[in-house]
Amino acid sequence: MSANWPLWEVFVRAKRGLAHVHAGSLHAPDAEMALRNARDVYTRRQEGVSLWVVQSEDITASSPAERDSFFDPAADKVYRHPTFYEVPEDVEYL
Secondary structure (H helix, E strand, O other): OHHHOOEEEEEEEEOOOOOEEEEEEEEOOOHHHHHHHHHHHHOOOOOEEEEEEEEHHHOOOOOHHHHHHHHHHHHOOHHHOOOOOOOOOOOOOO
């Protein structure tokens, strides 16, 4: 039966960081069950403070083979790099 269930990608936010990180995949019939299964599988030792589950079919990704041509337009926009201002010392996360 689980062979017909959609594949879900699991992202965990650890206590030590701010970003969710891909932890793995699992099959589940719906989002609620995917979230519960992800909790049981990927945070058994209380490694996380937040979970995201996303159906794999809903993710659109760039191809590593097209890396140069896909990201090339960003190279000519130097104003996007944080070199034009100073970050205040009291800013923890940026």
